[in-house]
Amino acid sequence: MYAGRRTVLTAGAAGAAELVTACGSSGDGGGSTASAPATSRGATPSTGAGAASAEGSVQGGEVLAKTSDIPVGGGKVFEEQEVVVTQPKEGEFKGFSAICTHKGCTVVAVSDGTINCPCHGSRYRITDAAVVAGPAPQPLAAERITVTGDTIRLG
Template sequence: MTHESTRRTVLLATGATGAAVFVAACGGGGDGSSSGESPAGTKSAARGGGRLAATDEIPVGGGKVFADRKVVVTQPEAGEFKAFSAICTHQRCLVSSVSDGMIDCPCHGSRFRVSDGSVVNGPATQPLPAERITVEGDSIRLA
């Protein structure tokens, strides 16, 4: 009879010290997705503080998804720019589009407001987390 190891079996076999290491290795993302920082505290190459767009690339009442940076930038009112994580809070799909004042997730139909990232349509129940940007002149940068 073959015995497949489950996570529970591995945890029981390794004891408390092994379990702590195992949990730490599996925990909280570690990819800097919410802060743009690597574990060492430096900006990651994927998220960095580089230029995202020119202000005229972001339509008023709409926005633009930057899939490679996992961020969506919106302009709810003329001259007001916001940024949110482009990762849907439902099942971590990448949002795909921004139109009619809404950020849309293609996976299950969740919709979020461009003004504050709040949920308009589920199944998501949590808003998109805000991201920090800076606007200097006509340039939008991820902070």
């Protein structure tokens, strides 16, 4: 039987979609471990680990939260935006990628001074996203956030 070009392309696209989905799974399956970029979404290394800028542009990015939503010594994960915002000290806000550098899982919680990934137990410091417990190979990438008044924005 003859398989038409469209049938082959459709099957190939479906297979590729499955492979991409598998890369973000929480299983211990094979595959390579990809390194996360040093920064993402326009974060600038010179701002230091996603530090918030009080002088940030009001027209900036998407509103994430009010400053009162982020507990001192803790943080909050914004799954849809793939960002975690922490407040290590009163009035100091930091933004990091919410994507674990081990297998690409989304971190789910911030507690006891760490950002925690449920897949394999990686934990990152809320101050600079450095790895506290592996198997994560690298810190979380910095994300640029801005704080204007009591509003935290992405970008």
